[in-house]
Amino acid sequence: MAETSQDLHLESLTKRFGDFTAVRDLTLTVPSGSFFALLGPSGCGKTTTLRMVAGLEDPTQGRILIGEQDITRLRPYKRPVNTVFQSYALFPHLTIFENVAFGLRRRGIKDYKQKTHDMIDLVQLGPYAGRKPAQLSGGQQQRVALGRALINEPGVLLLDEPLGALDLKLRRQMQIELKRIQTEIEVTFVHVTHDQEEAMTMADTIAVMNQGVIEQMGAPDDLYENPVTTFVANFLGQSNLIMTDIIDGSGAEVVVDCQGQKIGVTSERCHAQGRKAWLGIRPEKIFASQVGESEHTDSNVLRGGRISDVSFIGVSTQYLVAMPWEQELMVFEQNTGRRPLFKNGDNVDLSWSSEHAFLLDADQDAHAGMMTPEDRE
Amino acid sequence: MATDVQDRTATESRAQPARPPRRNLARWFSDHLVLLIGILVLVYMFVPIGYIFALSFSQPPASATGHTSATGQFESFTWGNWTSICDPEGLCDSVKLSLEVSITATVIATILGTLMAFALVRHSFRGRGVSNLLVFLPMATPEVVMGSSLLAMFVAVGMDSILGFTTIVIAHVLFCLSFVVVTVKARLQGMDSRLEQAAMDLYANEWQTFRLITLPLAMPGIVAAALLSFSLSFDDFIVTNFTAGQSVTFPLYIYGAKLKDFPAQLFVVGTIMFLISFVFVTAGEIYRRRRVRAWS
Numbered sequence: 001m002a003e004t005s006q007d008l009h010l011e012s013l014t015k016r017f018g019d020f021t022a023v024r025d026l027t028l029t030v031p032s033g034s035f036f037a038l039l040g041p042s043g044c045g046k047t048t049t050l051r052m053v054a055g056l057e058d059p060t061q062g063r064i065l066i067g068e069q070d071i072t073r074l075r076p077y078k079r080p081v082n083t084v085f086q087s088y089a090l091f092p093h094l095t096i097f098e099n100v101a102f103g104l105r106r107r108g109i110k111d112y113k114q115k116t117h118d119m120i121d122l123v124q125l126g127p128y129a130g131r132k133p134a135q136l137s138g139g140q141q142q143r144v145a146l147g148r149a150l151i152n153e154p155g156v157l158l159l160d161e162p163l164g165a166l167d168l169k170l171r172r173q174m175q176i177e178l179k180r181i182q183t184e185i186e187v188t189f190v191h192v193t194h195d196q197e198e199a200m201t202m203a204d205t206i207a208v209m210n211q212g213v214i215e216q217m218g219a220p221d222d223l224y225e226n227p228v229t230t231f232v233a234n235f236l237g238q239s240n241l242i243m244t245d246i247i248d249g250s251g252a253e254v255v256v257d258c259q260g261q262k263i264g265v266t267s268e269r270c271h272a273q274g275r276k277a278w279l280g281i282r283p284e285k286i287f288a289s290q291v292g293e294s295e296h297t298d299s300n301v302l303r304g305g306r307i308s309d310v311s312f313i314g315v316s317t318q319y320l321v322a323m324p325w326e327q328e329l330m331v332f333e334q335n336t337g338r339r340p341l342f343k344n345g346d347n348v349d350l351s352w353s354s355e356h357a358f359l360l361d362a363d364q365d366a367h368a369g370m371m372t373p374e375d376r377e
Numbered sequence: 378m379a380t381d382v383q384d385r386t387a388t389e390s391r392a393q394p395a396r397p398p399r400r401n402l403a404r405w406f407s408d409h410l411v412l413l414i415g416i417l418v419l420v421y422m423f424v425p426i427g428y429i430f431a432l433s434f435s436q437p438p439a440s441a442t443g444h445t446s447a448t449g450q451f452e453s454f455t456w457g458n459w460t461s462i463c464d465p466e467g468l469c470d471s472v473k474l475s476l477e478v479s480i481t482a483t484v485i486a487t488i489l490g491t492l493m494a495f496a497l498v499r500h501s502f503r504g505r506g507v508s509n510l511l512v513f514l515p516m517a518t519p520e521v522v523m524g525s526s527l528l529a530m531f532v533a534v535g536m537d538s539i540l541g542f543t544t545i546v547i548a549h550v551l552f553c554l555s556f557v558v559v560t561v562k563a564r565l566q567g568m569d570s571r572l573e574q575a576a577m578d579l580y581a582n583e584w585q586t587f588r589l590i591t592l593p594l595a596m597p598g599i600v601a602a603a604l605l606s607f608s609l610s611f612d613d614f615i616v617t618n619f620t621a622g623q624s625v626t627f628p629l630y631i632y633g634a635k636l637k638d639f640p641a642q643l644f645v646v647g648t649i650m651f652l653i654s655f656v657f658v659t660a661g662e663i664y665r666r667r668r669v670r671a672w673s
Contacts, residue, residue, distance in 0.1 A: 056574050076577040089575040093593050103579035148579065 006032035006067050006155050008053070008188060013062035015048050022048040024212035026062070030156070030205075033186045035179070037203035039193055041235070041369075045212040046192045047086075050158050053190065054083045066155050077106070082149035083158040087165050088141050090133035096120065096144055097129040103152040115151060122181075123147040139170045146178070150185065159191040163198060175201050196236045200224070208232050210369070224282075228271040230360050233280050235369035240286070240329045241278040243362065253354060259325040263300045269358040276362035283330035285356040288319060288348040299351040305329070307346045317341055321348060426651055433458055433644035458641045465640035471630035472646060478542065478617075478626060479610035482549035486610075487603045489550070490557025491595070497558070498565040516555040523552065524619030531620065540622025548620045549613060553606040560605060564598025604657075 008030040015023040023045040030036045038046040051057040053064055055076035064072045071079050082103070091099050100119055104112035120129050123143040125136075133141055142162060149157055162178070163171045179202050182189050193199050199206050200220040207217040208231070216223055216232045224236050233239040244256040244263070253264040258279055265279065272278070288305070308328060309320035312335075319331040319342060331350065342348060436455040463469035496502075497509055515523065527548050531537055536544060572594065576586040614628040621629060631643060 054574075054578055056578070075582075076574070077580045077582055081578075083575070083578045085571050085575055085578075087571075089569060089571040091572060091575070091590060102576070102581070106580035106585060152579070 006188065008032075008156050008190065009063075009065040010049070010053075011063040011065070013049065013052060013064065014060045015045070015052060015057060016060045021212050023052070023059075026212075026214065028207060028214065028217065030188055030190060032155075032188050034204045035182050035189045035191065035202055037191045037193060037199035037206045038209055039196060039199040039206050039235075040209035041194055044209040046194075046209045047160055049209075050083075050160055050190065050192045053156065054081055054158055055079050056083075080155040081158060082152050082154040083160065084145045084149050084162045086160045086162070088133075088145035090141055090144055090148070092133055095130050095132060096125060096136070099133065099144055100148045100151055102148060107152075119147045119151040122150075138166050139174065142166060142174060143177075146181070150181070150187070154187065156188045156190060159189060161193055162191070163195075164193075171198070178202060200236070208235060210235075225356075226269055226358055227280070228360070229368070230278060230280075230364040230366055231369035233358070233360065233369070234367070238283055238330060239280045240283060241280050241360070241366045242327065242329075244277055244279045244359075246272065246275055246277055246359075254359060256359065258302065259323070261302055263302070263357070264354045265357045265359050266355045269355070272359045272361050274362060278360040278362055278364065278366060280358045280360055281352055281356065283318070284316075284332040285352050286329070286331045286350050287352065288321065288331050288333065288342065288350055291347045291349055293349075300354055300357065302350045305348045305350055307342045307344055307348060310341065310344060312341070321350060429644050429647045429651070432641065433648045435641060435644075437641045458645045462642050462645050465634075465638075465642050467625060467630060468640065468642055468646070471625045471627045474542070474624060475611055475627040478545050478549060479607050481546050482553055482610045483603050483606040485546070486550045486553035486557050486606045487599060490554050490602060490606075491561050491599055493554070493558050494561035494565055498562055512555055512558045514555075515552050516559070520552070520613075520615040524548070524616040527551070527616065528619040537622075540620065541624040544620045544622070545617055545624065545626070548616045549610040552613075552616065553609055556605050556609060557602040560602040561595065561598045564595055564601075568594055608654075 010026055010028050013023055013026040040046045052059050063070055097116055101112050101116040120126055123146055125143055163174050206220055206223055208215045210231050215229050227233040242258055244258045246256050248255040252267055254267050254270045256263050304324040305321040307319055308322040311318040316332050316334050320328045321331055322328050434454050435451045436453045531544055572590055573586050576590045612628055617626050
């Protein structure tokens with residue numbers, strides 16, 4: 001079987017609504033059988049992209065292909081693509097059985113009854129086949145929506161924020177469930193979400209979208225450890241960004257002047273052009289130590305910090321450290337219990353290994369991708 | 378510990394009857410005030426209907442003209458009115474005409490109004506805002522104005538010779554239409570357009586999507602609109618009076634009867650109409666409750 005022929009290709013896809021460009025010249029390939037996540041804040045164009053693949057929105061420019069087949073102008077019901085809609089869009093007047101059987105019956109498949117029962121069993125809703133969607137809980141409705149789409153054996157399954165309406169505990173459970181089903185049936189999943197944790201837990205590949213373009217694409221750990229823009233650095237987890245001057249960018253280690261102290265960064269983690277750069281370091285990669293205590297020779301050290309806030313979270317303690325240049329840095333420490341916690345006002349030195357930091361273009365906004373409390377919801 | 382709690386609740390409940398009885402009475406009254414008012418309002422609403430019901434069994438005295446004419450006093454009990462509904466001249470014909478008119482007007486207004494509602498909710502076109510506004514106008518126009526202008530128009534275009542069924546239906550469709558559009562529109566606006574997208578995503582073409590998803594979901598609104606049209610059309614007097622010519626609908630018949638003899642059979646027809654709508658409403662309510670119970 002020609003497996004690769006089912007890859008999903010987007011070629012210079014663009015969508016404009018009047019003057020507003022929702023998706024700008026998007027090109028990407030989703031390999032057949034992979035779990036692909038489009039991650040971004042609301043309004044970044046990820047849902048529009050998904051709707052164009054489903055056929056619910058016409059692209060202004062560009063092409064969509066599954067394998068060799070150009071589906072750009074096909075009506076939604078002619079496409080080998082099915083969607084799990086945000087808040088499910090289950091047919092309220094039909095039973096669970098009728099909902100799940102809907103796609104098979106439209107295509108005139110004779111033994112739809114057996115297949116429907118099998119699918120309802122797969123999503124563990126056997127006893128509920130005769131009920132209406134309103135009689136089911138959120139998690140159960142979610143599984144109906146999934147079964148209703150999967151039963152058609154689509155080439156690509158599109159998931160539009162499928163877990164957004166569930167509470168946290170159920171969401172975790174469904175994340176594992178979705179991943180299990182995807183591995184079992186080997187269908188390509190394209191998953192749209194604004195929840196970075198959800199994307200990282202489930203996807204093989206994540207494309208981080210912002211303002212209609214893909215900022216960065218790669219495996220979850222690559223994106224997290226080596227972000228190439230301030231947006232990715234802030235949107236996936238948290239980062240400390242410090243303004244630095246590049247002193248020497250020629251060697252295997254780029255040397256920067258970080259507010260008067262010399263710091264080295266592995267050169268493949270340098271994504272900055274020009275003389276200045278944001279030095280990025282994740283809070284959990286920083287080790288705080290008492291002033292004058294011995295530090296590793298391969299570590300970079302920033303001296304002169306003073307603890308200005310201590311938040312005890314249980315598994316970890318989060319410190320804010322005021323630096324001499326009037327910036328507060330975040331430092332997370334596991335509560336291993338091996339040493340006492342720092343207190344407010346303690347003087348500390350901060351250190352990390354040079355392969356943990358990254359350098360980003362100084363032109364970028366240091367606050368890009370930071371989520372306000374409303375975005376988090 | 379447990380006995381301690383029990384003891385305390387026991388003393389508390391024993392302490393309660395010690396309250397002054399007058400405060401208890403005031404308390405009872407204020408607790409049930411809403412209920413009392415509710416009962417009074419219900420009585421107010423149903424007294425006229427009960428009155429008609431009772432009078433439908435009353436033997437009317439013979440009047441000077443030889444016809445029987447009801448007086449509004451309950452004379453003596455009889456089944457006579459119920460067994461001779463069609464005896465008064467023209468009564469049953471007028472009911473028949475009213476039914477024909479209102480059914481025809483309802484069918485036309487419901488179909489047209491539903492299509493209009495779909496256009497106004499689902500499509501954006503030049504003049505949609507104006508159309509939305511204009512649709513409300515017939516509702517706001519006084520019926521006297523509408524009726525007289527319709528008559529003037531019918532005469533002007535030479536339709537005065539056929540004043541009757543056709544002109545009444547035209548007039549009734551006109552004022553029912555606004556109500557249908559408003560009712561169906563409300564239902565459509567509450568509908569999630571993603572349901573239709575989901576159907577298309579699941580291999581239903583445009584026609585199948587409409588037949589299997591859109592229409593069934595809009596149906597409660599359409600049925601409500603049809604019932605509303607029917608009752609508006611059936612008991613309309615003012616507009617009908619202008620456009621009926623020599624024809625007599627049931628409301629026109631009652632008005633005419635009021636001026637001369639008032640046959641007691643009118644109470645019977647009134648009671649029957651009330652009972653029919655009562656059965657409809659009750660059946661609807663039972664169906665709704667069953668569905669709710671099946672869900673929980």
